[in-house]
Amino acid sequence: MKRILLALSWALVPCLATAADLDNSVMTADHQHEVIEQAAEVIQARYVDPELGRKVALALRQQASIDAFKPYREPEAFAQALTVELRKLSGDGHFRINYSAQPVPPPDAKTVDQYEEDDDSWAGPAINYGFESVRRLDSDIGYLDLRVFAPPRVAADLLQSAMTLLAQSKVLIIDLRNNGGGDSGMDMLMAAYLLDRPAEMSAIYDRPSNRLTRATSPVWVPGRRFGGTKPVYVLISHKTFSAAEAFTYDLQAMHRVTVVGEASGGGAHPYERRRLTDHFLIKLPEMRSINPITGTDWQGVGVKPDVPTPPELALDKALELAHATLAKEAGPGEKPMH
Structure with a gap:
């Protein structure tokens, strides 16, 4: 991993404080310039789109030259302002x-994922690992409201329980309208419950290593599968992002699900956390998703719904479609239960 530490000499520049001396309540212009320069350097070197990375780095340095971030003296406010600017310059919501x-701590080449966030900080017990609601609605329609794709190592057992309960349903509705993404391993595991056999999912291209890594849904899953033939409706909104979009996009490309709602947020660039200074890190999009069927991804445009619907009405619309499907499948003289 490339070292991205700014080399400063106390002997040569005794008057210049480094980020290690950062007062937790205030930032100087020198502190801000150090963070910005380190961000510009690593973006130019590693951002998934090299040309855009150069443009973003140049724009950041120009902003620093005119002290554009001077009003943001509190570190959290500065981090937020710089985040907003990076997203505006790149159009990439993963920044x-x-x-x-x-x-x-400085990066250690022997340690993998040393800057990964603690799972509980974003997908832990406080939000039930993302499982907001699991229930059966009328006419044997299963419903799963999932708010985050927690890592399988902490939530695979919950997914097993949820999908085992829902496997007997005739139709399944998966609500991702408030799902901002998470761990890609969980989206592939959940996809496997909706398929009868392994399927190729979106590959990941890593710009720094120039490598393409292919991905396939798991061969085996614990518990019961919903299976690959019964109807599945996925609800999305503009809040749906990242791994939640990957799950939806891949299954939509396979024609396995019907997507209801509005276009999603458009984040197809997985990121790595990189150290900038003693007190700042960057979530840097270094990779892109490439679907094996479409040959592209949903970056910047979002997943397009099959049935465009205002997100607040998406569940009602999915229920309407489900009931119509069940009525069509019912034999002569039979009526689906309501």
Whole structure:
């Protein structure tokens, strides 16, 4: 991993404080310039789109030259302002600058994912690992409201329980309208419950290594599968992002699900967390998703619904479609239960 630390000499520049001396309540112009320069350097070197990365880095340096971030003296406010600017310059919602009150250790080439966030901080017990609601609605319609794709290592057992309960349903509605993404392993595991056999999912191209890694849904899943033939409706909104979009996009491309709602947020660039200074990290989109069927992804445009519907009406619309499907499948003289 490329070292991205700014080399400063105390002997040569005794008057210049480094980020290690950062007062938790205020930032100087020098502190801001250091963070911005390190961000510009790593973006230019590693951002998934090289040409756009160069443009973003240049724009950041121009902003620093006129002290555009001078009003944001509090570290959290500065991190937020820089995040907003990066997203505006790139159109990439995966960019984020994080401030840490505790010193961030230098990178260690022997340690993998040393800057990964603690699972509980974003997908833990406080939100039930993303499982907001699991229930059966009328006419044997299963419903899953999932708010985040937690890593399988902490939530695979919950997914097993949820899908085992829902497997007997005749139709399944998966509500991702408030799902901002998460772990790609969970989206592939959940996809496997809706398929009868393994299927190729979106591959990941990594710009720094120039490698393409293909992905296939798991061969085996614990518990019961819903299976690959019964109707599935996926509800999305503009809040639906990242891994939630990957799940939806891949299954839509296979014609396995019907997508109801509005276009999603458009985040198809997985990121890595990189150290900038002693107190700042960047979530840097270094990869892109490539679907094996479409040959492209949903970056910037979002997943397009099969049935465009205002998101607040998407569940009602999916229920209407489900009831119509069940009525069509009912034999002569039979009526689906309501």
